[in-house]
Amino acid sequence: MITTKGLTKVYRSRGRDVLALDSVDLHVREGEVFGVVGTSGAGKSTLIRCVNLLERPTSGTVTVDGVELTALAGSEQRAGRELREARRRIGMVFQHFNLLSSRTVQQNVELPLEIIGLDRHDRRRKAAELLDLVGLADKAGSYPSQLSGGQKQRVGIARALAGDPKVLLSDEATSALDPETTRSILKLLRDLNQQLGLTVLLITHEMDVIKSVCDSAALMRGGKVVETGQLTDLLADGHSRIARDLFPLGAFGSGAADRTVLEITFQGDAPAQPFVSQLARTYQIDINILGAAVETIAGRLVGRMRVELPGSHTDNVVPIGYLRQQGLQVDVLDLSNGAAA
Amino acid sequence: MTWDRMQELMWPATWETLRMVGLAGLATLLVGLPLGLLLVLTGKGGPLQNQAVSRALGVIVNVGRSIPFVILIVAVIPFTKLVAGGTSLGWQAATVPLAVGAIPFFARLVETAVREVDGGLIEALKAMGAGTGTIVRKTLLPESLPSLVSAFTTTLIALIGYSAMAGTVGGGGLGDLAIRYGYQRFETAFMWVIVAEIVIIVTVLQLLGDLIARRLGHRGNYRSTLSLLRAAKAAKAAPRAEKTAEDLASSH
Structure with missing residues (x-):
């Protein structure tokens, strides 16, 4: 579903080149929850942002659902039409939720539908459905500032699902939440993955997240994927670093x-x-x-x-x-x- | 001077001031808002990033803000005549230098207000497949609206101050009245009455602006006029340093 080949990203910072991604090959199969784990600075955030081209990789390719996104026109600041359309089929949730404070919960969920160009009636219906799905039907008229962190992330997830994406990218979605809320959000992601057949690529610095929702995982260090595979296989491998970290x-x-x-x-x-x-x-x-x-x-x-x-x-x-x-x-x-x- | 006589002089002058400020304010809004947005969009990391345009706009805005208003009035007389149909006198003509003076001021405040919008929101919109126009309409403007209202209030109040100066070169209005009667004819009492009226107008405007901004900002994205001005000043003093720090923070 998501394939990256030789993905490399070099930043120029104060005249020096910083290698954020070093030839990353990743393969996320359809319908699985794939977790990328690593310490901060390992390049996982850059990796997930390269998947929908919020950041342009310096070299390498990204293919999502059969479309090679890196081949589509656009710069980092400004995407071409085809890339914008491809992005509509990729949902994304963020660590800090990124909800519009000037819009109600319902209006936030409607936002991607406005971009797609759905009419008012359909937007309402769809947003109501999605809020129901994430268990926030009663908060439709609230503003984000009136919600708890977990509720905000539920809105973020509902919004990400508005365009009926096949792929959901989760950028440290639970890192700003307490353990209990984290569990409920992860459970929601797992449920969505099973109910909708949604492919989920998530990045996290917490092994617990990998443990509780992922089918497959990749460990990143210094911009490189040092280990990747299905969790059951990794656990059967005595040398696996991921398995070792899962069981300290x-x-x-x-x-x-x-x-x-x-x-x-x-x-x-x-x-x-x-x-x-x-x-x-x-x-x-x-x-x-x-x-x-x-x-x-x-x-x-x-x-x-x-x-x-x-x-x-x-x-x-x-x-x-x-x-x-x-x-x-x-x-x-x-x-x-x-x-x- | 009797109270009746004072009123007789004051009402037309008040009306002139309000019309002058209103018209100049409208022009400022229409030109300053797009200009401020353009400063953000063409700036570093903006969706229309263009160093040449951004620098040029920056220079124009800075020069416009630096010229003392009294000098600006005189300097733009040819332009005033062009716009106001041959004359540089009267309240209509005075709106031209007023707008010219207020546009760069407002544009900077707009720029500061729009820059305050969380970069994460822009990223979220991009991830949804939004183009630049959509990002401006759906995020930048609505999210900064309370701050924009504050900025516009501040600009209108500055315009009232400028309008007093415009009065001295034939613009009419309250400032003109205060100088001609109060100062030049030693009607000190009348001068103070006019000053009091200006204070009242300014106060009402400020309260109204704050009220609207606060109502729009019931979701916690309201910034007071004072903090905006401070931010604008800081940005002007060290625009590069602040931006690189922000860029670093946002890119990781």
């Missing part, structure tokens, strides 16, 4: 040479098996649990556990084999550098 398990253990630290990941039905006690009983070993977490990610139950076994890696080949036989994913941590071996 804390301490690595004593670090003594005669110990083996394992990371066990289980998805789906696996946690139903009491594998820890089975392991302890079968092999007569003392298992030290260093950390564990179970989460629902992309709608699936996923758990991760870090355990410490006595003896070196070679002493534990048999128990590790047993765990793998149970359908668990086992990674042996190399304690000398703290990464999975």
